[in-house]
Amino acid sequence: MTPCFPMKYMIKKNIDKQDRKMCHGEIVVKKVLAALVVSVALTGTAFAQAKIQVGCTATSDCASAMVAIDEGIFKKHGLDVEMTPIGINSNIPAAILSNSIQIGGPTSTVFLQAVDGGLDLVAIAGATVMSPVNQDSIAAFVRNGITIKEPKDFAGKKVGAPGLNAFLHVLFVKWLVEKGVDPKSVNFVEVTFPTMADIIKSGGVDAVLTAEPFVTRMTNAGLGSVGARYAVELARTDPIIFYAASREWADKNAAAIKKFRDAIAESAVIVNNDREKASTSIAKFTKQPIELVKATPPNRSEPALKPEQLGWWIEVMSSQKMLQSKLDTSKLVLK
């Protein structure tokens, strides 16, 4: 076989066509490999992490962090903070542990299950708590053709929850138990918020556990009616979402956490009192239309978080067999 000379030379010297073809193949291989090597080299680019990344789902619960960024409150306290949108709340603990985000906004149920599962997370500041305003916005919305007069009417129904064992589902099960209804008699399925209206309309489920603005939108579209305002009846003031970090990061960044807490306390005042500023920041982060954000009652921002505030959640989740171990509330919240 002839060695591979440049193609022009081989043509000029009338080198056998088969050999030329073989050499052509070799050149193609070299080109393809060169392109692959360049691509691989590019993947090695390191992405430095100088900022504190705060990961939250696209809801208004982390409004205090959103406002603190937009109003320059974090900067004023000497912190460089950026928000990272997280698709599903239950991914937040893993994201914290991988250091993709340093602080996350898990729901109480997600946080407690993660700690129960052995992840060393610690709550560092409060975000939102249940209050009469947001409790009133939580409802079990029932499709047309189904009548719910009392809690036991939910027995045998197919009920869509935005996340099984998540906030609204756990609250609803607690409400059923308090009303003497066996939760096992209800058929729960997962239905995400944006698909609720279509699934209720098609009759895919009999009811959905939802909140504003979905309740108003579905009511206005004539898809059904509110079957129960179960959160109001529970009348709790426990945390919905709070800021959490890994214990290791928290121990190493005590000064940054103090600044974070101060900034969140300052911006919580704005969230609770200046609807315009809060709505603008929420719309900016969640990408929801501003009119929609303004039409939704905001969750109450509560920057202080005490260990005993997690006690009710632990009790409720334990009774629903969601926790395996006995959690010590004093270790769950950073002092």
Next chain:
Amino acid sequence: MTANSAKALVLPLAVLAAFEVWARATHLQSDSLAPPSEIVMALFGAFADLSILAATRDTLFSTFAGLAIGTIIGLALGIAFGIFDTLNRLMEVTVEAIRPIPSIALLPIALIALGFGYRMEIVIVAFACVWPVLILSRAAVRSIEPRLMEVARALRLPPAQRVWKIIVPAALPRIFVAFRLSAGIALIVAVTVEIAINPLGLGAGIMLAQQALRPDLMLAYLVWIGAIGYALNVLLVVAQNRLFGRAALSGDGA
């Protein structure tokens, strides 16, 4: 555009027009569907604010990097297994045990080990791309004309040169078909990883648009992903035909 391809467009366009008329007539109120005209407007909007271009860059970067790494690993293993029958038999159980694992099932482990970002997505994409390249390149190497191998032996080519000068060029058309197959898989896996976990790229754009109750934007992202997938395949088919000519047909059974 030929008359045939124009005819092929009639049905989808008619369906879109009918859907538009139906959506307008019924005053469609949905958080998951939107009239085609609104989807087009949302697509223009996403181009205007450059958000869809930035997302496309992120997705394609992960897609190509994962594809490159997966192809290199799959090719190296495929060639080795194709040449050394003993190695192939020794590794068969291992390969067949790992190959059926859906790449997406690795997400929880990948998230904790690698965190959000390009790295995690590239690893998952690479894992998905290794197998088609490995299997097809192994088959390609084993089906090389025996006389070519005899020539290599007669010329007393050392193993590295045998691979470089005989095996790879002879198997290249079929290896490229495997690469084409993997390219389609790479894009699907990259977008799926973004939808499921990774907060970047076109998949994350779909999720964010859905959560923001913007079905028009969500479907605009979907249409754009379809266009990218189509363009990628056309590009690879053209490259295949240009690089290998009639030889490309020998491996195009996929």
